[in-house]
Amino acid sequence: MKISQLAKLTHLPSKTIRYYEEIGLVPKALRNDNGYREYRADDVERLVFVRRCRELQIPIEQIKILIAVQADKKSSCKEVDSLIEQQLEKVRKTIAELTLLEQTLHQLATSCPNEIVGECEILKRLQQEGN
Amino acid sequence: MKISQLAKLTHLPSKTIRYYEEIGLVPKALRNDNGYREYRADDVERLVFVRRCRELQIPIEQIKILIAVQADKKSSCKEVDSLIEQQLEKVRKTIAELTLLEQTLHQLATSCPNEIVGECEILKRLQQEGN
DNA sequence: TATAAACCTTACAGTTACAGTAAGGTCAAG
DNA sequence: CTTGACCTTACTGTAACTGTAAGGTTTATA
Known part of the structure; x- marks a missing residue:
């Protein structure tokens, strides 16, 4: 074919x-x-x-x-097992990171009651140092 | 500086x-x-x-x-709001996809009771068509 | 004072897993 | 005989950097 x-x-x-x-x-x-x-x-x-x-x-x-x-x-299929296991760990770690990210974004998304950019809480928060 | x-x-x-x-x-x-x-x-x-x-x-x-x-x-900070909202949606979608992936990988990881590659259930499953 | 370490500069290649595009050859149908 | 649907290679682009090379400057030390 x-x-x-x-x-x-x-x-x-x-x-x-x-x-x-x-x-x-x-x-x-x-x-x-x-x-x-x-x-x-x-x-x-x-x-x-x-x-x-x-x-x-x-x-x-x-x-x-x-x-x-x-x-x-x-x-032996040990190598196969461990490779899948590693992949699983990687995916779990990424999920954990993204879950934190989701929370941060959600807080940010609901933080600004204002209308104009000069007062925007989102932008203000993004300018803060943080860690 | x-x-x-x-x-x-x-x-x-x-x-x-x-x-x-x-x-x-x-x-x-x-x-x-x-x-x-x-x-x-x-x-x-x-x-x-x-x-x-x-x-x-x-x-x-x-x-x-x-x-x-x-x-x-x-x-107006509408654009800021919607950008953050979009980002949040993207992150949530990715989390959902990865969660499905995690389940598949977990099932795969626990599927092989054998020792040699010739019998490995993981490899067998990876060869199946699926969808 | 000589020189070495610690900076700074640009420019180009490498990463990952493809997708897009160009330019052209081949084959079957109308 | 030409049109459309395939096939080919080769090169570029993607995202957001990181690595490396080759070289200039500044500062600290012996």
Whole structure:
């Protein structure tokens, strides 16, 4: 199949598939006579795996590691576990930070009863030192 | 004062201060004879304002708007309000997305009782289509 | 006084994961 | 035979910086 077909099956833009090839996240595609990339069923699997990982916000460099580990079926999956665990921690930390941010923004949003910029409490608060 | 002093007072790296000048977020600094940038007290205020906005993850382009609005003390602060409101919405949306992500990652993290990659439930799940 | 440390300057490259655009080749349908 | 839908590469742009190189200045010390 050609790249746009693969794109449809994987729900990834063709552009992104070429990009993944360029950076070595997936192997170089075979080419047919006209120079077009030619794909098979296992290319779909590989790219769906990548897409799922990206949806989990796993960085591309880490996906490379996952693919490498996967290649050796007998190796321990400790590395997989810890990678997912790290990702989970990262997400939790970000949520915590954003939750604080949300509170600050909410306080700010409800702080100004005035009409003109010269009196605006929001702007005043943004000018204060704080930490 | 020189740039490193300003950096200390604003808690911003000198590098970042130069960058803000370069992109026109803050006005070009005066220079003294040796070509060094020379700053005053109001440069501190301006940059603290910028830093506070960035801590709230307000994009630089929006900070430019805030600074422009601020310049006209008699103008309505509706724009300020709505900008903060938008930022709050953005943060809330991101939190919601990350919360879903957290659940998925948590399920994944606790899904594999096996030892070897060939049997790893995590990897299996990552290969499934899903949506 | 020599020199080394600690500043300052500009300019360019690197980061992350793509998306946009240009310029051009290929293929099937009408 | 040409139009439209594909395909190709290559280069640029995104956001908000950070790192590095190469060099000038100032200040402290030996």
